[in-house]
Amino acid sequence: MAKLYFRYGTMNSGKSIEVLRVAHNYEEQGKKVLLLTSVMDDRFGVGKVASRIGMQKGAIVVDEHLDMVALAQTERPNCILVDEAQFLNKAQVSQLIEVVDELDIPVIAYGLRADFMGQLFEGSNALLAVADTIEEIKTICWYCDKKAIMNMRCKDGVPIFHGEQIQIGGNESYVPVCRKCYASKKKAAHG
Structure with missing residues (x-):
């Protein structure tokens, strides 16, 4: 079946x-x-x-x-x-x-x-x-050794947290991250 x-x-x-x-x-x-x-x-x-x-x-x-x-x-x-x-x-x-x-x-x-x-x-x-x-399918976080579960969008190497849902891109636009690193980068971006 x-x-x-x-x-x-x-x-x-x-x-x-x-x-x-x-x-x-x-x-x-x-x-x-x-x-x-x-x-x-x-x-x-x-x-x-x-x-x-x-x-x-x-x-x-x-x-x-x-x-x-x-x-x-x-x-x-x-x-x-x-x-x-x-x-x-x-x-x-x-x-x-x-x-x-x-x-x-x-x-x-x-x-x-x-x-x-x-x-x-x-x-x-x-x-x-x-x-x-x-x-x-697992991989590791871009910033640490934990399992990556999220995709972080970047522009010119800087993480961004707003924009259209779909933007086609590769390593120049996205990096895999763990939840903790995602939260840390988001907090830093929003001061």
């Missing part, structure tokens, strides 16, 4: 490397995998899953017009992998549920749990509510 997995982590925790590794494992065994990514992530070009260490692979772009159920029915993959799943909306998560429950195709979604203000993304919120299995 297929399951819906949600694997979440902070920025720079290795989510995209994991997506590429899992895709490689399926393909190496001669199995078909569909790799999906959000139209919103254009850091390495739209329609690419890429890691900071240089690995990348083309992917199907998820936008408001993509019918993931019809795609899965047509392609009949052994597994569907979704990168940047935090950018999904509730309706798209419902499509993934249908792929799992009605077509018996496992789906593994990777993404951030929360934004730089500690608020859940719509896709993450929906996945946390309905995923069969929820797993954390």
Whole structure:
């Protein structure tokens, strides 16, 4: 029986490397995998899953017009992998549920749990509510050796705590931090 997995982590925790590794494992065994990514992530070009260490692979772009159920029915993959799943909306998560429950195709979604203000993304919120299995991909805090659980947005190396929820960026814009360091930097910023 297929399951819906949600694997979440902070920025720079290795989510995209994991997506590429899992895709490689399926393909190496001669199995078909569909790799999906959000139209919103254009850091390495739209329609690419890429890691900071240089690995990348083309992917199907998820936008408001993509019918993931019809795609899965047509392609009949052994597994569907979704990168940047935090950018999904509730309706798209419902499509993934249908792929799992009605077509018996496992789906593994990777993404951030929360934004730089500690608020859940719509896709993450929906996945946390309905995923069969929820797993954390861990990394360490940028400032100390504790486990990072939050994303800190920075501008010119200075932490910021306001702005639009979505701003695409990498290490120049975000660092993974523990809750204590996040609180300390926020307190210092607000004097």
